[in-house]
Structures are given as structure tokens and as C-alpha cells.
Amino acid sequence: MQLPQVSVPFAPEQASTFAPEVDALYLYLILITLFFSVLITSLIIYFAIKYRRRDPDELPRPRAGSLVLESLWSVIPLLISMTIFAWGASTYFKLYRPPQEAMQVYVVGKQWMWKFQHQTGQREINELHVPVGARVRLTMTTEDVIHSLFIPAFRLKMDVVPGKYTNAWFEATKTGTFYLFCAEYCGTNHSGMGGHIVVMEPTAYQQWLSGGTSESAAGQGGKIFQERGCNRSGIPTPVHHADLSGAVERGANPATDRLSPLARRARAGRRDGVGDGQQRRDDHDERRRARHTTLEPARADATRARTGRRRRAGLDFAGRDALATHGHASPAPVVARAFARAAVIR
Amino acid sequence: MSTALETPDRRTAEFRTRHPHVNYLNANYGIKSWLLTVDHKRIGLLYLFGVTFFFLLGGVYAGAIRLELMTPAGDLVQSATYNKLFTQHGILMIFFFLIPSIPATLGNFLIPLMIGAKDLAFPKINLLSWYIYMLGAGITFYALLTGGIDTGWTFYVPYSTAFSNTYVVAAGLGIFIAGFSSILTGLNFIVTIHTMRAPGMTWFRLPLFVWAHYATSLIMILGTPVIAITILLVALERLAHIGLFDPRLGGDPVLFQHLFWFYSHPAVYIMILPSMGVISEIVATFSRKNIFGYTFVAFSSIAIAVFGFLVWGHHMFTSSQSVYAGMIFSIISYAVAIPSAVKVFNWTATMYKGSISYDTPMLYAFAFIGLFVIGGMTGLFLAALGLDVHVHDTYFVVAHFHYVMVGGALMGYLGGMHYWWPKISGRMYPEGWARFASLVIFVGFNLTFFPQFLLGYMGMPRRYHAYPVDAPVWQVLHVMSTAGASVLGIGLLIPGIYFIWSMRYGRFAPSNPWPSTGLEWRTASPPPTENFLVTPVVTWEAYEFRPIEEMRVVGPGDAPAQPVDGVQPKAITET
Numbered sequence: 001m002q003l004p005q006v007s008v009p010f011a012p013e014q015a016s017t018f019a020p021e022v023d024a025l026y027l028y029l030i031l032i033t034l035f036f037s038v039l040i041t042s043l044i045i046y047f048a049i050k051y052r053r054r055d056p057d058e059l060p061r062p063r064a065g066s067l068v069l070e071s072l073w074s075v076i077p078l079l080i081s082m083t084i085f086a087w088g089a090s091t092y093f094k095l096y097r098p099p100q101e102a103m104q105v106y107v108v109g110k111q112w113m114w115k116f117q118h119q120t121g122q123r124e125i126n127e128l129h130v131p132v133g134a135r136v137r138l139t140m141t142t143e144d145v146i147h148s149l150f151i152p153a154f155r156l157k158m159d160v161v162p163g164k165y166t167n168a169w170f171e172a173t174k175t176g177t178f179y180l181f182c183a184e185y186c187g188t189n190h191s192g193m194g195g196h197i198v199v200m201e202p203t204a205y206q207q208w209l210s211g212g213t214s215e216s217a218a219g220q221g222g223k224i225f226q227e228r229g230c231n232r233s234g235i236p237t238p239v240h241h242a243d244l245s246g247a248v249e250r251g252a253n254p255a256t257d258r259l260s261p262l263a264r265r266a267r268a269g270r271r272d273g274v275g276d277g278q279q280r281r282d283d284h285d286e287r288r289r290a291r292h293t294t295l296e297p298a299r300a301d302a303t304r305a306r307t308g309r310r311r312r313a314g315l316d317f318a319g320r321d322a323l324a325t326h327g328h329a330s331p332a333p334v335v336a337r338a339f340a341r342a343a344v345i346r
Numbered sequence: 347m348s349t350a351l352e353t354p355d356r357r358t359a360e361f362r363t364r365h366p367h368v369n370y371l372n373a374n375y376g377i378k379s380w381l382l383t384v385d386h387k388r389i390g391l392l393y394l395f396g397v398t399f400f401f402l403l404g405g406v407y408a409g410a411i412r413l414e415l416m417t418p419a420g421d422l423v424q425s426a427t428y429n430k431l432f433t434q435h436g437i438l439m440i441f442f443f444l445i446p447s448i449p450a451t452l453g454n455f456l457i458p459l460m461i462g463a464k465d466l467a468f469p470k471i472n473l474l475s476w477y478i479y480m481l482g483a484g485i486t487f488y489a490l491l492t493g494g495i496d497t498g499w500t501f502y503v504p505y506s507t508a509f510s511n512t513y514v515v516a517a518g519l520g521i522f523i524a525g526f527s528s529i530l531t532g533l534n535f536i537v538t539i540h541t542m543r544a545p546g547m548t549w550f551r552l553p554l555f556v557w558a559h560y561a562t563s564l565i566m567i568l569g570t571p572v573i574a575i576t577i578l579l580v581a582l583e584r585l586a587h588i589g590l591f592d593p594r595l596g597g598d599p600v601l602f603q604h605l606f607w608f609y610s611h612p613a614v615y616i617m618i619l620p621s622m623g624v625i626s627e628i629v630a631t632f633s634r635k636n637i638f639g640y641t642f643v644a645f646s647s648i649a650i651a652v653f654g655f656l657v658w659g660h661h662m663f664t665s666s667q668s669v670y671a672g673m674i675f676s677i678i679s680y681a682v683a684i685p686s687a688v689k690v691f692n693w694t695a696t697m698y699k700g701s702i703s704y705d706t707p708m709l710y711a712f713a714f715i716g717l718f719v720i721g722g723m724t725g726l727f728l729a730a731l732g733l734d735v736h737v738h739d740t741y742f743v744v745a746h747f748h749y750v751m752v753g754g755a756l757m758g759y760l761g762g763m764h765y766w767w768p769k770i771s772g773r774m775y776p777e778g779w780a781r782f783a784s785l786v787i788f789v790g791f792n793l794t795f796f797p798q799f800l801l802g803y804m805g806m807p808r809r810y811h812a813y814p815v816d817a818p819v820w821q822v823l824h825v826m827s828t829a830g831a832s833v834l835g836i837g838l839l840i841p842g843i844y845f846i847w848s849m850r851y852g853r854f855a856p857s858n859p860w861p862s863t864g865l866e867w868r869t870a871s872p873p874p875t876e877n878f879l880v881t882p883v884v885t886w887e888a889y890e891f892r893p894i895e896e897m898r899v900v901g902p903g904d905a906p907a908q909p910v911d912g913v914q915p916k917a918i919t920e921t
């Protein structure tokens with residue numbers, strides 16, 4: 001169905017293929033709501049004035065009900081609501097049925113940041129660069145609690161759930177920088193768990209991928225992730241995108257990255273010790289949490305050993321590791337990883 | 347039902363001449379006579395005391411939330427504190443105010459009166475339910491004071507089971523305990539409505555308030571055990587890591603959401619159905635008409651109670667639940683909206699060719715209908731799958747449920763309090779002030795919550811301590827909302843003041859001030875402890891308005907009505 005392009009006031013920009021469709025549905029609902037609320041309100045006001053009590057003793061004639069009216073005002077709203085249902089359901093199917101042909105991005109939520117990894121290995125935190133006009137498929141999980149990736153300009157939202165992978169996809173239709181939020185309450189710094197999504201021209205995106213300076217990456221590359229606590233503005237505005245140097249050093253490029261999982265693991269292994277900013281920060285984070293551990297030492301040790309091994313293999317990006325190794329079949333490594341994280345927090 | 351009071355037989359003429367106005371309030375005095383009372387009317391007032399306290403406390407939290415959101419930066423309180431504020435606001439308002447509000451106060455007070463009974467079926471269980479409520483509320487209150495809780499009123503796992511460092515188990519324990527008071531109240535109502543109706547009070551002569559409470563009670567006794575077990579499982583998971591919800595232990599976090607909403611969606615109808623019952627009474631009385639489509643309105647309550655159990659998954663459209671399950675929950679959500687729409691149409695039709703007065707309760711009924719239409723219609727937005735993906739967990743949802751819970755449930759509660767205040771206290775409230783306050787509340791309410799629809803669609807997530815600085819419109823809308831909240835807060839204080847004032851200085855209320863048709867108006871204001879001195883026999887249909895002179899003389903119930911001007915009242919028949 002070809003929908004007329006609508007734009008509604010008080011709406012975020014329309015920057016994905018879903019946005020006009022969701023807005024059109026929204027407008028449809030607004031019109032229905034206007035119709036019914038104006039109808040009911042004006043009837044009430046009209047009756048209240050027309051039939052106001054003029055004499056304290058007046059007694060209007062009682063009325064019997066009307067089966068015809070009752071049926072009309074049950075069936076008509078039901079029919080209207082079925083059209084809403086059908087439209088809503090068809091949009092929903094599009095939103096949550098990722099196409100086969102799509103650029104893959106892995107997403108991992110953790111308290112309180114979003115980690116993204118491109119198919120080519122580049123990683124980012126709280127910022128995601130994508131090309132305009134390309135289908136992007138998000139495969140997502142979390143290291144700790146439930147979060148929800150929310151991009152208002154794309155009208156897209158999907159929870160990330162511990163112990164499983166969730167999917168979403170979009171096709172951006174407009175270049176620019178748009179908000180990215182965590183929509184599912186996830187603890188102290190929930191409102192700081194956000195950033196931006198940067199939609200770029202494909203060429204600029206390629207440049208960005210290969211570590212070149214695109215206008216957006218140039219200003220922000222290498223900035224250290226700011227914890228919300230020290231960011232007065234509320235939302236981490238100049239969102240850091242991950243220190244790309246590590247990825248670049250590793251020689252990530254689309255060609256080599258289409259290695260088999262095993263080969264990739266091996267390559268990552270060879271790169272043992274290269275490290276990058278993110279990994280250092282992760283480690284720091286891990287240590288910080290470990291200090292608060294209440295686990296018995298053995299369990300904590302095992303936990304550290306497990307993450308340690310993973311680190312040494314350069315596979316600190318759990319979601320990617322798991323996916324590369326097991327496809328969608330088994331989320332086990334992520335779970336182990338999430339366990340390691342969560343266990344020390346308690 | 348015998349009361350525990352050692353009082354002489356009040357029916358004797360001799361007693362009545364010596365104590366002209368003996369009623370449930372002055373029958374005896376002293377704190378013990380209240381704390382050990384088994385009179386449903388006094389227990390209703392005990393509940394009123396409890397829910398009002400928690401409403402005020404919840405309101406204080408709300409005020410702090412609104413102040414924080416005036417500026418984009420999280421500068422008034424810390425994030426951790428903010429998270430406690432909205433969690434505690436939600437827990438108090440939902441579990442300790444809205445759920446018990448109308449059923450346990452007005453329902454308790456009125457159901458026996460409306461069906462012509464002396465009390466509920468189990469007066470002592472009724473008192474027990476108040477103690478259970480106070481115990482549960484006390485425990486939660488203690489948890490809030492000593493440490494607080496920050497999980498959101500929804501307790502989503504694994505945050506609540508493995509990550510939050512706050513008093514989840516203690517606060518949960520209070521809710522768990524208070525749940526039993528809900529179950530007992532529901533049980534009491536159902537048994538009472540089945541077995542204690544006065545002669546002639548057939549099912550289809552019951553006031554719609556009673557039907558609504560019957561439906562509410564069904565939800566209470568069927569739904570509350572589910573939240574009880576869910577909270578218990580959260581506590582076990584948290585304390586003993588039993589592995590139900592935690593994937594690391596083989597559990598499933600989404601399972602929790604199913605369990606939680608299986609209760610909590612029906613629970614929203616626990617909040618709104620009684621309010622709808624109040625509106626039916628008010629609209630009939632102040633239009634002087636029988637409710638149009640009585641049976642449809644009565645059965646729509648039952649339909650809501652039944653279908654309400656089948657739509658819980660509409661809270662989980664983005665949770666990774668299967669898209670097919672999502673479709674089923676969506677379509678049933680539309681089905682459950684229809685009975686609500688039917689009620690609205692019937693109330694409107696009742697006003698047609700009525701005799702409409704603008705007394706305060708009716709003003710609240712107008713407000714209820716208008717706001718509930720918006721609240722209910724925005725429910726349709728949220729049940730539209732593809733649209734909910736965008737607005738889920740944003741301020742749009744916050745605005746939706748405040749329109750139904752404050753614009754709907756609270757307006758109904760306030761309307762009901764005004765409507766029955768003469769019966770409860772024996773005094774009239776000051777009408778001018780009351781109309782003024784209802785206007786302030788209406789304006790304040792809309793100013794508070796309408797901007798939140800816009801904020802939500804623009805993408806402002808809920809439960810956010812801070813929001814982007816580079817979105818100036820967001821701040822404008824938040825400031826409007828905070829301004830509205832101040833107006834609303836003041837508006838809500840006014841009735842609190844004049845109700846208390848009227849208990850001493852208000853004009854004495856006649857037994858049937860409006861006048862109205864229900865049995866509760868055919869006994870004295872305030873009623874005697876045993877409600878009716880003679881068992882009423884019902885010979886009229888629900889909302890059957892008789893000539894006004896006749897209506898004015900049908901009460902009070904402590905003396906058989908005298909014929910006036912040759913009109914023989916049929917209301918009360920001596921048995």
C-alpha cells in the first residue's frame with residue numbers, strides 16, 4: 001500500500017523507512033480519537049445545556065434502552081479498531097522481520113552503555129555510524145539486565161534480553177545525527193545510557209570504516225567515554241565513539257573480516273596483547289566491580305579466569321564472539337559472560 | 347450480623363427519643379470502638395484514613411519528580427534518588443492507593459447499604475482485611491523510609507533479582523501481604539452480593555456500582571494470587587537464586603513479565619471498574635434518569651473482568667515475545683476496549699432528555715467521561731503493534747495511564763466522595779468551593795499530563811532522570827507539566843480541607859439530599875449502625891425515579907416513612 005507522506009507535529013524527524021508509516025498510523029489514530037472525543041464531548045455539553053434542570057422538582061420520563069443503538073455502538077467501534085489492528089500488525093511485522101540481505105551490526109547493552117560492532121570489526125560505544133539507504137540488521141543482547149534500544153527518529157525500539165538474542169532492523173533515509181536511548185529502566189544511570197546514531201552518505205561511511213576522517217568521526221574519535229555522572233548536560237552529548245585505533249591496528253577490513261569464525265579467533269589470538277582503549281576500560285570496569293564482589297573466592301576466581309581467557313583471546317566482545325561461533329543457535333558464551341559480569345555485582 | 351457493641355435496642359421508641367440522632371458515628375466513642383469495630387461503615391473510614399495517607403505520600407514523591415524534570419540536567423537529586431522517587435510513587439499510588447481506594451472505602455461503606463443488608467457477609471474478615479492492608483502498607487512504608495527501592499513498580503528481572511541494591515524483598519513483602527487484604531475484600535463482596543440482598547433486590551435491580559464491584563471482586567480474587575506468587579518468586583530468586591528468571595541459572599526473564607502483567611493488566615481494571623460504577627450512579631442521579639442500557643452497562647463490567655485477563659501481553663510488544671503472540675494480545679486488547687466504549691455511550695445517552703444539574707459530583711462525572719475517552723483511546727494507540735514499538739516505555743505511556751488512572755479512577759473517586767459525603771458524614775460540603783476545586787483539578791490535570799503525550803511521541807523515554815539539553819521543546823513541555831502538577835496539587839488539597847471543615851461546620855445533610863433512588867438514600871444520614879431499622883423490601887427497578895415529593899420522604903430509614911400530601915411512599919415496606 002502506498003501511503004501518502006504525512007508528517008505530524010511534535011514528532012521526531014522521519015529518518016527511516018518505518019517512520020512515515022508509523023506516523024501515518026499515528027495520524028489515523030489521532031483522527032479517530034478526535035472524532036470520538038469531539039463527538040462525546042459535544043454531546044455531553046449539548047445535553048448538559050439543553051436538558052439542564054430548570055425546576056428543582058422536574059422529573060424526566062424514563063427511557064428504555066435500545067438494542068439497535070447498543071449494537072451500533074459496539075460494532076462500529078469494533079470494526080474501526082480492527083482496521084487499526086490490521087495496520088498496526090502489518091507495520092509490526094515489517095519492523096521485526098529483518099530482511100535476509102542486510103548489513104550486520106552487533107549490539108550489546110550493559111549498565112550503562114551501548115556497545116556496537118560492525119561486521120568489519122569496528123567498535124563503537126554509545127554511537128553508531130550507519131550508511132544511509134542501506135538495510136542494517138541489529139543482532140542484540142545484553143551483558144546484565146534488560147535494556148531497550150530506542151531510536152525515535154527511526155520509530156524503532158527493541159529490548160535486549162539476557163540469555164538471548166533479539167533482532168531489529170532499519171533502513172535510514174536521511175543523513176544526520178539522531179538520538180539513541182535506552183528505553184527499559186535498567187538501574188541508576190538508565191537515563192545516561194544513550195547517545196547518537198550517525199547516518200552518513202555511503203562514501204563517507206566507507207571512509208569512516210577505513211578509519212579516515214569523516215566530518216563526524218573526526219571531531220569525536222578517541223574521546224574517552226564519559227560516564228553520565230560527570231556529564232552535566234544529561235545526555236552524553238559529544239558521545240565518544242569507540243577508540244578505533246585498536247580495530248584499525250588489527251587491520252580490520254571488510255575482506256579479511258569475512259574469515260571463518262575459527263580463523264578469526266586465531267587471528268584475534270595472534271593479536272593478543274594489542275589491546276585498545278575499550279579493552280582497557282572494560283578491564284578497569286571489571287576490576288572495579290570485582291572489588292565489590294561478595295562471591296566466595298573460588299567462584300570469583302573462576303569468573304575472572306573465564307573472562308581472563310576471553311580477554312587474552314581478544315574476544316571481549318561477547319555478542320560477536322558468540323555469534324561468530326554459534327550463529328544463532330547457542331547463546332551460551334554470552335550467558336557465561338553475562339554471568340561473570342552479574343555475579344560480581346551482587 | 348451482630349456488632350461487638352453493647353448497645354441497647356435502638357429500635358425502641360424510648361431509646362430514640364432519648365438519643366435522637368444515633369448513628370454509626372456517634373453510637374459509641376473511643377479509639378477502641380474504631381479499631382475493633384466490625385461495622386463496614388467504620389471500616390470503610392479506617393480504609394479512607396489509610397489510603398489518604400498513602401495518597402499524600404505518593405503525591406509528595408510525584409512533586410519531587412516533577413521538580414526534577416523542570417530542567418534537563420539531573421540537578422535536583424541524584425540518579426539513584428530519582429529512581430527511588432518514581433518507584434515509590436508508583437508502588438504507593440498503585441498498590442496502596444488506587445487498588446484499595448474505591449472498593450475498600452466507598453465499596454465497603456456502600457455495598458451493604460445499596461443491597462439493603464446490615465453489613466458485609468463476614469464483618470470480622472472485613473476488619474481483618476484492614477489490618478492486613480495496614481500491616482502490608484506499614485512494612486512497605488518502613489522499607490521506603492529505611493532504604494527505599496529503585497526497581498520501578500514493575501520489578502523487572504533480572505534487575506530486581508540480581509542487580510538492585512535496594513530493599514526489594516521488604517517492599518515486595520508489604521505488597522504481598524496487602525494482596526491478601528484485596529483477596530479478602532473481594533471474597534467478602536462476592537459472598538455479600540450473592541447472599542445478602544434484601545427481599546426484592548434482584549440482580550437486575552442492583553445499582554451498577556454493585557455490578558462494577560462484583561466484577562472488580564472477581565479480578566481481585568482471581569488475579570491477586572498471581573502477583574503474590576510472582577513477588578514470592580522474585581524474593582526467592584533474589585535470596586536463594588532458584589533460577590526461574592535468571593538465564594545464568596536456566597531461567598527466563600521474560601517469564602517474569604508474563605506473570606507480572608497477568609495480574610497487573612487486570613489490576614488496572616481493579617482501579618477503573620469501581621470508578622465506572624461511581625459514574626453510573628452519579629450520571630443517573632444528576633440526570634434523574636435510569637441508566638440507558640442498564641444490562642449492557644452491567645455486563646460490560648463482567649466482560650471487562652473476563653477479557654481483561656487475556657491481554658497482558660500488550661505490555662510486552664517489544665520484549666522479544668513472539669510476533670504472533672503480540673498479534674493475539676493486540677486483537678484482544680481491542681476487544682476489551684469495546685465494553686468500555688459501550689459504557690461511555692450509555693452514560694451519554696442517559697443524559698439525553700434528562701434533568702441535568704451541575705452539582706459537584708456531576709462535574710466530576712463530566713471530567714471522568716471526557717478524560718477517560720482520551721485515556722481509553724490512547725490505549726488503542728498503544729495496542730496498535732507497530733505504533734507501540736515507538737511509544738512503548740515513553741512518556742506517551744505515562745500520559746495514557748495517568749489519563750485513565752488519575753483522569754478516570756481518581757476523578758471517579760473524588761466524584762464518589764462528594765456524592766456520598768452527606769451519607770458518610772451527615773454533613774454537606776460547601777458546594778461553591780467544591781465546584782471551584784473540581785475546575786482547578788481538571789485544568790491542572792490536563793496541563794500536567796497532556797504535554798506528556800507530545801513528549802512521549804517525540805521520544806522522551808519514561809523513568810529518565812535527565813533528558814537532552816539540545817531539545818528545547820522537551821523542556822518547555824516538561825515545565826508545562828510541572829506547572830500543571832502544582833495546580834493539580836493545590837486543587838487536590840482544597841477538598842481535603844473542606845471535607846474536614848464540613849465535618850464540624852457543614853450544613854446537616856438530609857437523608858436524600860440529591861435526591862436519588864438507591865437504598866442507601868432511604869436511611870438516615872449518617873446511617874444507624876445496622877443500616878436499616880427495618881429490612882427494606884425492594885419493589886422498584888434500579889434508578890426508578892419517583893415523583894420528587896415522594897423521593898423526598900422515602901427516607902430516613904429509622905422511622906417508617908410517613909405519607910405526605912397523600913402520596914403513599916412505596917419505598918420502604920415494613921416487614
Ligand code: HEM
Pocket residue numbers: 500614615617618660661679680682683686721722723724725726728729730734737738739743746747750751754755
Ligand atoms: C481502554 C482500553 C485500554 C487499552 C486498549 C489499553 C492499552 C494499553 C497498552 C497497550 C499498554 C502498554 C503500553 C506500553 O507499555 O507500551 C498500556 C499501559 C498501561 N495502561 Fe492501558 N489500556 C486501556 C485502558 C487502561 C485503563 C482503564 C487503565 C487503568 C485504570 C490502564 C492503565 C495502564 C497502565 C498503568 C499502563 C502502564 C503500565 C506500565 O508500563 O507501567 N489502561 N495500556
Ligand SMILES: [Cu+2]
Pocket residue numbers: 147148182183184185186187190191193
Ligand atoms: Cu536503561
Ligand SMILES: [Cu+2]
Pocket residue numbers: 610611614657658660661
Ligand atoms: Cu494493560
